Amino acid sequence: MELIGVILGLVVKSVIFVIGMFLLAAYLTLVERKFAGHIQQRPGPLHVGFHGLLQPIADALKVITKEDLVPDFVDKLLFYMASLLAFVPAIMILAVIPFGEKITLFGYELKPYITDLNVGLILALALGSISIYGVIFAGWASNSKYPMIGGLRKAAVLIGYEVALGFALVGPIMMAGSFSLREIVEAQQGFFGAFIWYQPIAFIVFLFAILAETGRTPFDVQEAEAELVSGYNTEYSGMKFGLFPLAEWYIATFVLSAIAVILFFGGWNGPHIFGPFSSYIWFLLKLGIVFMFLLWVHWTLPRYRVDQITELAWKVMLPLTFINIFLTAFIVVIKG
């Protein structure tokens, strides 16, 4: 009976998470469009609902009801699989991300995460890597030149940044002494306890890696529209197309920003000034700032060329992470 209860609880929680994430991702598009609009001195979406509040719903309806064209020459299985492969792992990362402290409501203890694995961070990284296959499969299965080049570009970028990303995370892990995201947060107490003060190099590398992994400017080579029309998703239409930007631009960015907050900004730690939901509010606040920062970068900078990106990854970012690991190890040993 207890087992059924646990499973039921997990299912309910997962459903809430998935639906919540869908809605969140939809509204993140609005956030981005409004943000970009104001950067570019225009109002952004304005007419659907109050100040465009219903715009994401309208967009979602449009994308879902659009005719779903599948070209004749594609590799059908991979073509269908690709959009799922991009989307599902991105959402699965959420399973290990804690959004705040446990709270007790009406006698029930609510944990704001689906599971607290002791290798949570590794799982997040692994799932992140899988979602990359979506892009590469999409490029290959489309059986067309522009998507193929786009997919290959993305592969080249990711190979470089996955490595740098992995090594960049070693610093905070060493300081916390755990892979569990919850324990990493608990290791950062107080304002000066946040790892950003001790791991600035790791943070910078991580920031670059987020931009590269999520395909945002200056690293959006895989869908550089002036060069490759739309890159790997050129042949897609309808919701199959919609899943790619949703997964890559919003969910992946959101999730990686969450990991950045957990690793470097002390997660939900903060003064208890908002009552019982204080930890959630702090977490979302920090997350929002990181997310906005990424948008700001995206809407300001030009993009690199693909060889310059990989050069940056292997020649600058990777050595930096090694230096960081060495320094961190030094500090950890001295502090005992």
Added chain:
Amino acid sequence: MPWIKEEKLETLKRLFPNIKIECNEKISSIEVEKGQILEILEFLKTSEDFGFQMFIDFTCVDYPLHKPRFQGVYILYSPEFKERIVVKTWATDDTLPSLIHLWKGAKWAEREAYDMFGVTFEGHDNLVRMFMWEGYKYFPLRKDFPKEGIADTYLPSLNEPENSIPSHDYNPYHTQLPTIEDLENTEKKRFEKKQAQIVLNWGPLHPGTHGTIWFLFDMEGEVIKHCDIILGQLHRGIEKLSEDLTYTQIIPYTDRMDYISAICSNVAYVNAVEKLLDIEVPEKAKWIRTMMCELQRINSHLLWLGTFALDLGALTIFLYTFREREKLMDIIEGIAGIRLNSSFMRIGGVRYDLPEGALDVIKHFTKDFPSKIKEYETILTKNRIWQRRNIGVGVIKEEDVYQYGLTGSVARGSGVPYDIRMLQPTDAYDKVDFEIPLGTVGDSYDRYLVRMEEMKQSLEIVKQCVKQLEKIKDDKYLATDNPYVLPTLQETFISIEAMVKDFNLRIYGEQTPEGEIYLSGENPRGELGFFIVSKGEGKPYRLRIRSGAFYNLQVFPELIEGRTIADAVVLLGSLDPVVGETDR
């Protein structure tokens, strides 16, 4: 343009006694025999006394009654003496020697002449059609080719049975259109055989090409090993159409060439016609033209900057530049009546007087704009990503400028001070004070810097024009006293003479004296030249448009070899062609 002096031509005649000299203030030309043409051109190019290193244009003129029928016309420029010369020769047996070993820029010009006239060139490495598709049977610019085309494709009516009396006016013969096979053949002709892994069709409709240019990239991985360009998707045959229009009627066609800088094209054209007709333009019209040209240049450069940055991924700059461009568009609409294809110029002046308040708005704009340029420069100029994408991409050496006949900002980015506004000031350009920015390396970054500086210089010119125009507020804006200038609408309503003149000019056209003229203007995209052959009629016998963008684009295949597609975007953006002008 200071044409080559008569004394120098006499020296040339002493060396080559067979040539015929024609020298007047409109044009200085020599006519040589076909056998000697290579020798003389090579001499003109290499000789230190002449130094005609730069290739400006080549075209043909069709004289059906003359034998041989086609005349080849070469226009050359000497950067050392700042002079021009026109060399003519008759194409015996419809062939001419190819000049591609002397000037690489002759390659496309010769292909165009082959495409339009059917003149073949001995020694040309790939003489295929330039604008028309492979398999097209006719040569459109020949005088015996009708303007509306030859209807030779039989497509019977779906409703009328054959051999019945037709119930409606349906012509079963249509003009030929390219089929898919034709286009495939066109593509095959460009690439004899595949050299690398994949051929990428970049265009004709592609967000990166800014128009309908069709690039063929033969690629190995992402590196382009070989490149060719197929033009002609926007070819409307403006040169052919002009032969059947009066001089005034051609003005709207010049709008539609470089549609981003319509006023500059207008001005270049009407200046050529006015010089042919010896019309003196009122002072005020000259200043208005100069001012409008410079506003248009800023407008055009803003569009370039926005789309260039957009291609490189900087999305926000695009909207920033369009913010200012909108103001300029509004000013132009207020003065000319139309935003884009304004046809504001008239032979002998401008269409309207300046409306009330126009100068105030422009003055406000000139005060406001420098801070905006600073804004763009803050985001881009020192940006490391911007620099890494631009520096060292598409380096054009001084030699290339002469070889390909590159003009405009592209030439100036390579350090060649070639600016028609300075060399041959038309309108009020000789009375305004400005500088020509020059690049040093000749890469894409230099061209970016040059164009940014040009905007500032244009702004200075606009300021001076405004100051001057405030003084001469009440002058005439159209030289209606001149017999070749159309009267204003007001005048036709109140005076019968004006009405008769209007009628005559509209029906019979401006009766130009017999002769030739080549006059060019500094378009934002390079030298826009008009070579007009007049037979003393109301219509031009031949109107050749020397397009800056056409020649600037020609250097693209050479520069892109060994580079990636990402660089192709940068290079194309920095060369800044407009397809309306390359194809005409």
